Amino acid sequence: MSLVQLEYFVAIAEEGNIGRAAKRLHISQPPLSRQLRSLEAELGAELFTRSTRGVKLLPRGKQFLEHARRILASVEEAKRCLSLPSGATSS
Amino acid sequence: MSLVQLEYFVAIAEEGNIGRAAKRLHISQPPLSRQLRSLEAELGAELFTRSTRGVKLLPRGKQFLEHARRILASVEEAKRCLSLPSGATSS
């Protein structure tokens, strides 16, 4: 699992459509589809149901989405803290 | 920034020595040194002071260490939750 994969996952979840998410992420659809597959494989769980209409979060996926957002938020916070001159541990 | 880089950073911080951290991580010293440099470059801040005795966390580094640990813990929690059969949002 990588942070990039989590960003990809969140984008797909929000778009409900791999192609649109790819456009939003400025990459093409096939690599994004592969990254999602790879993430699911590593987690040992499908996160979406696929159909010809797009993708839809499974209950597991919804739960994981919360975690993913929390992780990415922590990363942003970590970066932000380093931008500040001195210590100011917000969380 | 990647999760692997954060794991590397934590290991180096805990060992205070890139070579020992590399051994603990089962990689060799030069790639680890490079990854640390790369992380520092991306963050735009040095995290350690280097010397011939090893490396030592700077104040910024100590602060970032807390964030890194929190992030990695969140990742572990996310994985753990997916291993469980059904919903049980701990945090």
Next chain:
DNA sequence: CCCGTCCAATACCCTTTGGGTATGACCAGC
């Protein structure tokens, strides 16, 4: 019923990234 459209998945290629080995530069202790 067929055709066009939209979706994800697959096949294949190429660039980039990441790790390995060998080596250098630097400092401390003796």
Next chain:
DNA sequence: GCTGGTCATACCCAAAGGGTATTGGACGGG
């Protein structure tokens, strides 16, 4: 000034990641 230990650099190779082209399947309009 030699030795041992440290991080950094140079170079190589394998693996990962992204791109294009294409396939297969489902839906809707005619």
